[in-house]
Amino acid sequence: MIFSSQNKKPQVHESAYVAPTAVVSGDVTIGAGCAILHGAILTSEGAPIEIGEGCVVMEHAVVRATSKPVKIGNHVVIAPHASVVDASLPDDSGIPAGAAQGENARARNAQTYAAFLRKAHAADAEEQRAKPVVPPRLSAQKSIEVQGVDSAMMQELAELEHRRQEALRKQRGK
Numbered sequence: 001m002i003f004s005s006q007n008k009k010p011q012v013h014e015s016a017y018v019a020p021t022a023v024v025s026g027d028v029t030i031g032a033g034c035a036i037l038h039g040a041i042l043t044s045e046g047a048p049i050e051i052g053e054g055c056v057v058m059e060h061a062v063v064r065a066t067s068k069p070v071k072i073g074n075h076v077v078i079a080p081h082a083s084v085v086d087a088s089l090p091d092d093s094g095i096p097a098g099a100a101q102g103e104n105a106r107a108r109n110a111q112t113y114a115a116f117l118r119k120a121h122a123a124d125a126e127e128q129r130a131k132p133v134v135p136p137r138l139s140a141q142k143s144i145e146v147q148g149v150d151s152a153m154m155q156e157l158a159e160l161e162h163r164r165q166e167a168l169r170k171q172r173g174k
Contacts, residue, residue, distance in 0.1 A: 008044065022057075027065075031055065031074070052076065052091065061095075 008027035012018060016034040024036065026044030031053040036042065039060040042049055047065035052074035057063060059080045063070060066086055073091035078084060082095040089095065 008048075010042075037061075047086070058082075058097075 010024045010026065010028040010030065012024065012030045013032045013034070015032045016030045016036070018024060018030070018036045019038040019040070021038045022036045022040040022042075024030070024042045027048040028042050028044050028051070029049070030036065030042075030051045033054045034051055034056070036051075036057045037059050040057045040062075042051070042057065042063045043065075045064065045066045047067060047069045049063055049065045049070045049072075051057070051063075051072045054075045055072055055077070057078045061078045061080060061082045061084075063072065063078065063084045064086070068086040069088075070084060070086065071088040072078070072084070073089055073093065075092050076089050077094040078089075079095060079097040081097055084095060
């Protein structure tokens with residue numbers, strides 16, 4: 001659905017595809033060869049949105065401009081359930097599923113990551129109940145200094161990968 005908002009009508013290139021269940025509202029420009037998929041929401045609520053050429057905004061993703069213009073470069077993929085609010089993305093980039101870019105994005109990314117970790121650790125807990133295993137720790141030489149949510153995420157992912165590699169080595173040794 002394409003709506004005017006605040007006397008601004010979206011401009012959609014003739015070669016772009018907008019799914020019937022997508023919502024495009026206000027001062028939004030969609031470039032050539034783009035695909036705006038089912039359930040996606042592109043809404044200009046005070047500032048313009050410009051989507052470059054060859055972009056894909058996947059299912060249930062949200063692109064919103066309120067106080068700052070949003071400029072999405074060419075060939076950008078915004079994955080399902082991702083959120084871009086008052087932020088811009090460079091050419092040939094993307095936002096992974098469920099992630100956020102823009103104001104308060106770190107908090108939303110941390111919440112998404114925390115949910116992932118709870119699920120991952122729940123699976124680990126089930127495995128450990130079946131067979132008690134002491135999880136390996138990173139050595140002092142491999143430790144990562146935590147300077148924020150992003151660093152903590154990377155450290156946790158490194159530890160999960162280390163555990164996965166150890167489990168694979170043990171399986172091969174049998």
